[in-house]
Amino acid sequence: MHFLHTLLPFMPVSFAAAAVLPFDHTNLVAKDVFGRQTLTASMVVANIQTVTTLSYSLKLTINSAASVNSYTEVFTLAQNIASDFDGICTALTMDVTAMNGVTFTDATSCQTIGNALTQFVMVHHDVLQALIFQSPVFTNWGCAAPILAVLETLETEIDSFAYAAIQMLPSQTLAIQQGQNMLDNDCSSAKTKFSLTCLLGLCLPEETADGGDAV
Template structure:
């Protein structure tokens, strides 16, 4: 399933006017973000010694990765706006489906981040590559935290395991940021 950023933005705008999202809509939005993260795994896996010099001329996998993370940030930002005023869900199966979707997102996103962490050592000698990657990861961290806190508030019966997933993802994002932040 492939959705364009425009479709997601239109969907988010429509949901904002309605005022509340259903659990299936929340799950669908999380699944879109999961798909975007999964799509970045192939470019991340293709990072090699030539990726750094290619990045400096706008080629290779890094531009695609940075743009992909920027698209994820846009999608999550749209979802945050769509969830404004979201009331907590009161049906346990709704809460569990949201937790399950978020857990899958965390697993897929951590896999992507771990690929990037593992590839960072290849580029230690190219300090111009790390800062743009670290910058987009910092932005990603901010929007993921914002939506996670909103979702935690919306699923009170499963907030503890949801918080555990959020915290695990925070650790991995922090490691990825550190891996791409040049030593001073």
């Protein structure tokens, strides 16, 4: 929870930073290195909230794993979850592209965007924890592969998104890194769970299940 305490409240902009990165306080419009107006704070928040909404919907899909009871149902659900994660990854890529060259330094914008980032981190944390909790459903039925594959992509996208967010809100580097670390740890734990091979209720790491020595 240190992430939440660090993220809020935000530090005010320094005069030195304001001199380097011109900012239109009237319209909350950041400018890129060429002085062109790009994203407003409200546009950034809307982009972040779009991804957060996708993730919240995905959590409901993941939780439905508790009610499936056949290979076909589990296989279909795994494909749907992987597809939804792909959609989230695509949205994150678009956000990173949009944030490129944009920097916000005033307290109001940082507060507004920071609130959205806090919600983003906590919702994705909940999604990944739900996925970890439901992982036995997919490993027991041998349907973990598509989800495991997309988790690799998701972790990369989260890191790219965090880097872009740091460039956009440089005064909040530590807070953003803490949120990134939380989600990276969640991804790592989820990948470990979905890497298990399960037979008759006994789950082993893939290298052990394939005949290798357990570590």
